[in-house]
Amino acid sequence: MTDTRIAIVGIPGKWSTEVLADALEQRTGYRRVIDMADVELDLTHNRLLHKGDDLCKLDGLIVKKISAEYSPGTLDRLEMLRTAQSRGVQVFSDPEKMLRLIDRLSCTVTLRNAGIPMPDTCVTESPAAALAAVKQYGEAVFKPLFSSKARGMCVISAEQDDARIAASIEQFQRNNPMLYIQRKVELSGRDLGMVFLGGEYLGTYARVSQSNSWNTTINSGGRYEPYTPDDALIDLARRAQAPFGLDFTTVDVALTDTGPIVFEVSAFGGFKGALEGAGIDAAALYTDYVLKKLGR
Template identity: 55%
Template sequence: MRIAVVGIHGAWSSEVLADAVGRATGERILVDLDRARLDLPGGRLLCPDQLGRPVDLCALDALCVKKVARSYSPEMLDRLEMLRIPAARGVRVFSDPARILRLVDRLACTVTLASVGVPLPPTTITEDPEQALDALRAYGRAILKPLFTSKARGMALVDAEALDAAELVRAVAGFQARNPVLYIQKALDLRGQDLGVCFLGGQYLGTYARRKEPDAQDDGPAAWNTSTASGGRYAPFEPPQDIIDLAWRAGAPFGLDFTCVDVALTADGPYVFEVSAFGGFRGLKAAHGIDVAEAFVAYALKELAG
């Protein structure tokens, strides 16, 4: 059984998943799509492994997708499209790239969640700066979010009540210079934490909290950014069944083999931020000691055995 991990050379989660595959199959293959070559006439998708040797992904038994790029960007869509070729040729891909494509773009993920009635923070999407200004004034405090990002990178908190009209216009124009589509979400009082609720094969695996101690630079207890890139830490959390059910309902339309659903608990009830195909390994390990890589490989091998 030849199984490769699609990931990033040197990245912790990619390496531990490749280690787990190597232990289970006797062959460790970690490929990075940043040097992929799709040869359509030859029916090959060639990627270098950890030793620089070319691997034809179309000739393998399975792929485990951990990461497709070092950072979120539109290029991720192109790389996922290339992964559809081995999937079309009978290589089992965990998770199916056509399914991952539906959530890499924040807008695509949001539209899917809204379509199935999952509770989302009040959100406006527009390319019109005047419409954006109206939304910001209505929300009071809002987060401007790039469509391709993780760990809150590139996001901006805008307090419309604290800015005069000219300052608000400049804030929108500055963000739109980098992000033509304006994705605006009302800032919620997260009370210092939000949750990652994880599922493997549709079954609940565990939940971790991202917690951030309030400080003067982060707007006190209403801190909107709990990401580990901004000082948040992972902590164990045992959610009630209704939160698990909500997260499952959010992840179900995407049909991923492994997924992590970001949930906020607020005074107004729970909200879902997004569904991820890539996060959760480190959070579950740090919070509960769960080795997601081992569980993922065991699941993949069971699926392949039929």
Template identity: 55%
Template sequence: MKIGVVGTKGGWSTERLADTVGEIAGERLLIAIDEVRLDLPSGRALCNGVNLMDLDALIIKKIGSRYSPDLLDRLEILRYVAERGVPVFSSPLSILRVLDRLSCTITLQLAGIPMPPTTITESIDHALDAVREYGEAVFKPLYTSKARGMFVLRDGPEARKAVEEYKAENPIMYIQKTIDLQDSDLGLAFLGGEYLTTYARCKTNGAWNTTTESGGKYAPFDPPAEVIELARKAQSLFDLDFTCVDVALTDEGPFVFEVSAFGGFRGLLEARNIDAARLYAEYVLKKVDK
């Protein structure tokens, strides 16, 4: 059986998934999307001598080393492959809905999922009003992961200059009230819509966020049933085959930050000793083999 893994060469989770799929399916096929040629007259999608249209399935692990709007166009190539009959996990359309932070947020908000107070604006004055109302706010680029490009801002005489500089690179500003994370937040993992387990990302220093790039460490955590059900509802809105829902437990109750299309493998392994790559590979083979 030929199953390709779409990912970034050298990436830890990509290589792990490609190795596992190769071991189980009998052939290792790692597809770097930036090396694909989509030829619309013939309908072929070629990568290093492989026509993706001839594969039994594709698993999308990563489509770029950094989040950017360019990834949306890469997903369109994979959408073409999927709609021509190749099973793709997760669906490119599902990933499109979570890749853009604003698209994900709007879907969650329309479904009544509790999130931190958030402002979306292109106006510097409105952005400053939000900072003033929130007391302290996090500015988040629409395409990012692991807190890259984010910064925390308090109201004060230097706030306008900081917002002006930020807006020069981020015309649409996503501004979220700072939430007391109580030194950790959670990743709740789901496979095929079924709950797997939860890990925590814990601060180990004075960083404002818990990401591993800021020194955060993974730890096991068992959330109450109502938090699991909240995360289950959040991920069900997107129909992803594998996902992690980022949740913060606060004095005001649980808040969902986002639903991720790509994360979770390392957290599950380090905190729970769960090999998500193997579980995902076995899940896909079972789906394809039906």
């Protein structure tokens, strides 16, 4: 036990948040889970308050989950954490680095600028350009810029006539003015989560579809399995996460007939997949990593 006070920013009651809080409490004797909905930023006095306590007096903050679902408001929550950081509280991962991952387009542009292979992608506000992309791709996945676990995504097929394609695009664009469109790739019912801590590779798990769903997410009925990648695949994932400089992350990779592609780098990483699919106790390893960084 130590007198170190590190709090978890997460979703109270959610498994990954609570197991991380458990690991911290076991090592430090201190437990605090912070829902950002309950936080007040007092810029007059440069304080970040949670239930009357100034979080700027803590030794550290670990961001396990900033909100239940991604939205532009998620960016605001990360901005609030920068106040604690400016007053000397170490935040894991750095809020400015996580900001680049919440917006799907920001993540994609960074990956492509680094030369990371990704699905063919078109980003536009033009319905005509979107229709042309669907016809070029054959099948296209339309993705909200702020979402996780495939929420809000839809597949539009070029097998429909132009009028029906245009109607589907119009419906999607009502909630998504900027159209982010990717060629639908054949996943063979499996994709990978490759886990990194402080830039070092820990292991890989597979998400395997158990239904006819086009995606493999656990929300759509998928399950986790072990997977052993080769060195080239590990190197690809390492290069994908490197530009973001996160303390803990998961790189989502798919194996296709033309080679591996990267879908995204996660701002927070998946604890359950790491444990159930790869036998990695991410909560314990992350806690030890943070304590070492803090010199405790």
